[in-house]
Amino acid sequence: MTIAKRYDVPEIEPLASFRGTVEKVSPMCGRKQNFGFVYHREGQSQHPEHINQLVIPEWQRTESHIFRQDSDAYLFHVAVKYGAEPRLNTRITGIEVDPATGAVLRSDRGAEFRAKYLVDASGYRSPVADTFGLREEPTRARHHSRTLFTHMIGVTPFDDAAAARSHKQPNPWHHGTLHHVFDGGWLWVIPFDNHDDSLNPLCSVGLTLDERVFPKPDLTPQQEFDDFLRRFPDIAEQFRSAKAVRPWVGTGRLQYSATRTVGDRYCLTAHAAGFIDALYSRGLTNTLEVVNALAWRLIEASRDDDWSTERFAYVDALQQGLFDVHDDLVYCSFVGFRHYDLWNAVVRVWKSTSILPTMTVEKALRTFLKTGDAQVFLDLEKTETPGLPDPVGKDITRLLEFTRHTCQAVESGELAADHAAAALFAWIHDAAFLPAPFELGLPDNRYFEATPHLLEREGEWAGPRRPST
Numbered sequence: 001m002t003i004a005k006r007y008d009v010p011e012i013e014p015l016a017s018f019r020g021t022v023e024k025v026s027p028m029c030g031r032k033q034n035f036g037f038v039y040h041r042e043g044q045s046q047h048p049e050h051i052n053q054l055v056i057p058e059w060q061r062t063e064s065h066i067f068r069q070d071s072d073a074y075l076f077h078v079a080v081k082y083g084a085e086p087r088l089n090t091r092i093t094g095i096e097v098d099p100a101t102g103a104v105l106r107s108d109r110g111a112e113f114r115a116k117y118l119v120d121a122s123g124y125r126s127p128v129a130d131t132f133g134l135r136e137e138p139t140r141a142r143h144h145s146r147t148l149f150t151h152m153i154g155v156t157p158f159d160d161a162a163a164a165r166s167h168k169q170p171n172p173w174h175h176g177t178l179h180h181v182f183d184g185g186w187l188w189v190i191p192f193d194n195h196d197d198s199l200n201p202l203c204s205v206g207l208t209l210d211e212r213v214f215p216k217p218d219l220t221p222q223q224e225f226d227d228f229l230r231r232f233p234d235i236a237e238q239f240r241s242a243k244a245v246r247p248w249v250g251t252g253r254l255q256y257s258a259t260r261t262v263g264d265r266y267c268l269t270a271h272a273a274g275f276i277d278a279l280y281s282r283g284l285t286n287t288l289e290v291v292n293a294l295a296w297r298l299i300e301a302s303r304d305d306d307w308s309t310e311r312f313a314y315v316d317a318l319q320q321g322l323f324d325v326h327d328d329l330v331y332c333s334f335v336g337f338r339h340y341d342l343w344n345a346v347v348r349v350w351k352s353t354s355i356l357p358t359m360t361v362e363k364a365l366r367t368f369l370k371t372g373d374a375q376v377f378l379d380l381e382k383t384e385t386p387g388l389p390d391p392v393g394k395d396i397t398r399l400l401e402f403t404r405h406t407c408q409a410v411e412s413g414e415l416a417a418d419h420a421a422a423a424l425f426a427w428i429h430d431a432a433f434l435p436a437p438f439e440l441g442l443p444d445n446r447y448f449e450a451t452p453h454l455l456e457r458e459g460e461w462a463g464p465r466r467p468s469t
């Protein structure tokens with residue numbers, strides 16, 4: 001929404017809401033009304049209270065399960081409409097950069113392109129990262145995982161499974177992204193068929209494992225998935241009639257990073273810069289944060305014909321910050337997966353990291369819609385913790401540091417997981433910056449839904465503490 005309004009590209013706005021996405025972009029997309037987490041222990045029945053959920057309310061536009069082939073085609077044609085010159089089936093294999101004049105790109109078919117500035121959004125095999133040796137080896141990511149994923153038909157809603165019958169979460173699991181979590185990994189279930197207007201019977205399914213705990217076996221991904229389901233019969237129930245309808249993708253370790261993401265006349269974005277894990281679905285939001293910070297810089301640099309690297313320095317700080325925040329969250333979550341109490345505490349850290357910055361960004365958007373003054377977005381960039389906006393950035397950073405140190409102590413065997421959970425809950429409970437009405441520090445409050453009533457109570461709680469904008 002911010003990008004659509006700030007840069008005056010109304011075609012992007014529908015993607016900011018579930019309704020807009022299915023009505024204007026594609027009815028093949030699904031609804032993401034919640035982030036749901038069901039905790040499992042191998043060899044034990046699922047404990048009905050070991051569940052957590054964050055509901056994404058309708059007033060917050062409900063999110064979508066983006067069906068990438070459709071949304072990519074839509075955005076591709078929007079870009080063409082605004083003047084982008086499309087080059088299909090063009091693989092860039094050679095790059096030269098002259099800091100004084102710009103970049104020259106060569107394709108595998110011998111075509112040559114010249115540009116004043118190069119934005120490399122090509123993902124893991126980024127030719128810019130290759131050319132300038134930007135991959136951090138080894139990556140600084142603490143988190144370790146590999147994944148196998150596909151699209152399936154015939155996945156039944158987990159709400160219909162025996163294990164879910166006594167669950168009391170506020171929103172059906174199938175109305176959102178379901179995460180089955182267990183010691184050593186997690187499994188995602190992302191349905192595209194979960195609303196009345198859906199024309200798409202598919203469901204995205206992926207199993208992500210710590211490759212140090214579960215080294216890649218000498219099996220096909222389908223065999224490995226079937227093996228996994230045999231060990232977790234409560235999860236298996238929703239896959240009884242499921243069938244993969246596209247080839248499985250099985251990866252090695254997923255994490256990679258870049259020593260820097262901005263240089264003379266170039267910038268790496270999003271997946272070209274680095275990747276942690278699909279947990280918490282931060283890929284597209286992080287990507288759009290980078291687009292938001294990069295776009296006005298490109299526009300101004302082009303107006304001034306001044307492409308000096310300092311103008312883009314914040315984009316690097318932002319991307320490195322987003323990477324580190326995501327790494328902390330996922331690293332701590334995987335340690336949390338060892339013991340429900342610890343996971344129940346770590347999931348509050350994720351909720352805090354998600355909810356508070358979202359409230360800040362939503363507030364900036366509301367101010368912009370009222371005043372039309374983009375200064376409010378420039379002010380958001382004035383943070384000592386790029387990737388986390390002020391005023392909450394420093395507080396969240398302290399919370400993440402405490403959580404990371406606590407989880408490292410659990411990993412090294414210095415601290416028992418239940419003691420770590422108690423310490424974390426106490427920290428969260430006493431944190432003055434976390435709105436008391438949200439009750440994030442109460443272990444039994446396992447669901448979060450930002451109802452208008454809760455927000456009203458948060459407003460009363462914040463009262464004079466809140467800086468005016």
Ligand SMILES: Cc1cc2nc3c(=O)[nH]c(=O)nc-3n(C[C@H](O)[C@H](O)[C@H](O)COP(=O)(O)OP(=O)(O)OC[C@H]3O[C@@H](n4cnc5c(N)ncnc54)[C@H](O)[C@@H]3O)c2cc1C
Pocket residue numbers: 090091092093121122123125126127147149206269270271272278281282283284285287
């Ligand atoms: C398993 C998995 C699950 C995910 N789940 C989610 C999720 O649930 N929610 C979410 O928000 N995000 C998710 N993501 C992340 C999301 O897909 C990415 O954040 C997003 O796609 C990044 O966008 P990008 O433009 O950087 O890269 P990409 O979408 O990967 O696009 C890169 C493009 O560059 C092209 N390219 C590559 N090399 C060259 C070359 N040499 N020359 C020319 N073109 C080239 C590619 O063909 C591709 O079109 C997931 C990612 C993975 C791996």
